[in-house]
Amino acid sequence: MCIAAWIWQSHPVYQLLLLLNRDEYHSRPTKPVEWWGEGEENILGGRDELAGGTWLGCTRDGRLAFLTNVREASPHPNAKSRGELPLRFLENKQSPLACATEIAKEADKYNGFNLVLTDLCSKSMVYISNRPKGEPVIQIVPPGLHVLSNAKLDAPWPKVQRLDKNFGEFLRRHGEGEIPLELMVQELMTNSDKADRALLPDTGCNPDWEYELSPIFVDIDTKLGRYGTRSIAAISVKQCGEVSFHERYIESCMWKEHLIQFGIEKVL
Template sequence: MCIVFIATTHPKYRLILIDNRDEFVLRPTSRPYWWKCADPLREGHTVDVLSARDLQRPERGTWLGITRSGLVAVLTNFREIASADQPGPALHGRRSRGGMVTAWLGQPPDEGVRSSVARLVADGEGVQGVGGFSMVCGKLRPGKATEEDDDHDGLAILSNRAGSLDDVPIVKSQHRGVWGLTNTAHDKSHEWPKISNGLGPFEDIVRAHGEAGDAVDEDDLIQRLLDFLTTDTLEGCEGKTLEDNVHDLKNSIFIPPLGAEKQHREMEEARAAGGGAARGTFLAHDMPTPERPDDEEPGMFFDKGLYGTQRQTVILVDYEGNVTFVERALWDAHGHRLEKGEGDVTFRFKIEKEEEK
């Protein structure tokens, strides 16, 4: 389970994107860092990407990322079964969903959104062979959006069901609105209570901050958004497994740690495997992130232990091209729960203009 909220209505920020990643909390995942992604059109060229990465699969993909040139993508998965909107962990496809995010982030920044989407859908197998997913992907440039930008910028909503460009909704850069995405097909997300009940409060936070002007700063907005991402309305889940709760997960924005006695025992085993150190020795923000994720040991417990919200992310992009990327880890690498703020990391950079590259 994951959830994404997006707003383009703030007077200062061209894009506000917030995300909860719900996973087995022991699934090996890097912290966010800058890494090189291959450019599919220019052999030997790479793109600088900022993201955390899933270390479980060899593709080392990601569910969310942004580049120095303003490409951004975030993905949620869903089960491709008889009832596509049935909640629960998605079935695995032959190809990695996380690879779709990196495929987008590697696209040429000077190319229009429509052209890049068309290539992504048409190249090779396109989006076939990937498990069910919906991905919001876009290109952002500094400055107020104009009609001319609509041919270049904007946000596309790509899914594994897209057979051609005609199957991909594209939101023009001048459009103002709020959206939510979760673990069902993108055109059905509004049917889930976690989206339908969350859009209003999310929009209120964005509107209130925008109306306050200089009276409140960016950190205030970030904290309000992180607090919103911790909205827990899942009732009666204590001592129950993921399977016991699976049909209720579509009701809550935040998923508390789920598990019975067996899963709690697996968490203790994971902590012991980490050296038995007390919580705090392996705080997520203190752990070095290798330049090459291959250097990091794969986890042994990716589908064991507790399940719940593992990471929370806030991305703010203002009209000057300034980006603030905040990730909050709720657990360290060995299964110790982190206190609020202990697992926070923040990156700030400015989107490069074409002439600066």
């Protein structure tokens, strides 16, 4: 289901600091974060080998996109794959707003999604969601700290409020200097505390399922196999254009991690 938190245009060192947990069945075939694609369309991100899309990716010319699902009781089994939505932005030259406007025209072909599109060079970030049905929401994301789970941007779910509070405190503790991505991942994205049942959102799903999905870091044994957080990504983009992409991920039942760095080709 995923959860993401980021600080945007509000730090003296970083234009963007982004954290994202990807929740999925552990058996779903997935490629870890790497460069893929050809020529100018080269993308850095993980890949869903089943449907071919991604949940988080960026490019050398400063385009970045990430996705979370909107939790709903009865998703349509024949809907288009949401993982193709970030690619629509990463593989073309449209602005975030123009791309979001195009996606909104066919938003009903997908199950519920939240999508954030960012052009780091033009310092523009746009959020789009296709829920509620028939009323796509497009919003310019203002500077500051934001958290996105499986409802609207900054919706006050317990896990969202917990991560927002913890991230804010983390940033205050570390002041205005550089921040190790591995430390952010460990301190902010591995919290497995479940929410008070009385505070859980009503999404139409089984209350027990809501309870199991209520931590920031999810780990559930189901009849279909292990489900939960199988990768944790942290991205920093310095004001000078230096990008660091750290991923901690499960492969062959073991946690691994790696770091990829590059420079944005355009001046920020």
